[in-house]
Amino acid sequence: MAEHECVQLVPIFSELGSEQLDTIESIVRHHHYPAGSTLFGADDPLDSLMIVANGQVKVYQLAANGREQLLYLLQTGDIDGEAALFENQRRTSFGEALVPTDVCSIRRSDFQDLMQKYPSISINVLNVFGKRLSQLERQTTSTATESVEARLANYITETAAALKTDTFKLPLKKKDLATFLGTTPESISRKLALFEHQGLITQKPGKVIEINDVDQLLLTE
Amino acid sequence: MAEHECVQLVPIFSELGSEQLDTIESIVRHHHYPAGSTLFGADDPLDSLMIVANGQVKVYQLAANGREQLLYLLQTGDIDGEAALFENQRRTSFGEALVPTDVCSIRRSDFQDLMQKYPSISINVLNVFGKRLSQLERQTTSTATESVEARLANYITETAAALKTDTFKLPLKKKDLATFLGTTPESISRKLALFEHQGLITQKPGKVIEINDVDQLLLTE
DNA sequence: ATCAGAACTTGACGGCCGTCAAGAAATTCA
């Protein structure tokens, strides 16, 4: 099993000294998942905290009608599983590696011990929760009230802003992007073609998008 | 200012003894809001934890196009504002009293002191967070992937299940229910009429609904 | 009890966007 480092990646341990980090590092277990493999599924017991050491994981739910909804895209340094570190719960979502991914996990009981010892951890976990909650609130509002066109335009500008560049590669297949935005791959193709026709963006091979007119994109309704 | 009791209402303080509860009770501030009044608005500084002592508060966001999205309906004993008890943040949502409402608040610094003294509080807050997150995840998935008909059917059966009765009064105006489900008052009227026509429910005066066929309602797509 | 205003219902209409299908492009893997 590859010995990838995780602990120093994660903001929730940021207040700790290197000695303490080493202690934690000795507790974690290491896992590797090939692209396309499943990390966890709905109804799995949720008994450990997961840290993405390297790679990309999509977390999604299935609706009653079988359609998929992408909730989070976990990147290097992101964590998941905090939801039930204190109560026995089962997962309600699926996790799937989009690329070869290294993951570290800490068992619930071990993590509870850590929180006893280092109270700063619980405060950091609360902050992670808070950010995730606000992000999800915005996503809910957006999918419930705005058009596909507006949601896509927003997604593009936000992604560009996060990467601090006007030209970037879409980090997801259109199918996954579609389930994230609550629409279909076809609609995304069409709207991107529309934006390009309007001169707002330029599409290049390899899912690369160049933004030509941010202001106009943001006005899209 | 009315001296309503709050502290013993709230699950986050459940592990504490009555003496400690009294201490906390002496810290909180009491507020009263008439029906229709605003408790907080977007961009307000978020510097205290809010406990609903009595009444009902709707928490909603505004989308870029001005449309409203109801995120939570706070009832007696619910709390809000945990999101930023540790980081300086501003609110991103609005809070409005739907009925005359009593609220207690605890300032951020006071709450941080409490968490230092009683670590059980932070664990309880984490659990509240977790529940809210799962609820929001389900809501996101539902509005993004299911039809208005299915969402409404689900809402009716869930509400009935929560109240443990087949006949109940809708706790919201159709306008608010519409923004909760991501649709319009007109569509809700139509779908309820459809359900009644199908014999699945019976509508009675005063927003009262009686469920006749739960199983069939749950099969609605 | 009465009345004004809000909330709700119902109808008509149209557009957004999801679905199905087929061909093009891109990616993967031997």
Place this chain on the structure above:
DNA sequence: TGAATTTCTTGACGGCCGTCAAGTTCTGAT
């Protein structure tokens, strides 16, 4: 590199549901 598979694009079509409008019921304040 080349073939197989997946992903993407584009077109045609139709239905869900949002919008506008007008009438009705409900509510709450005087």
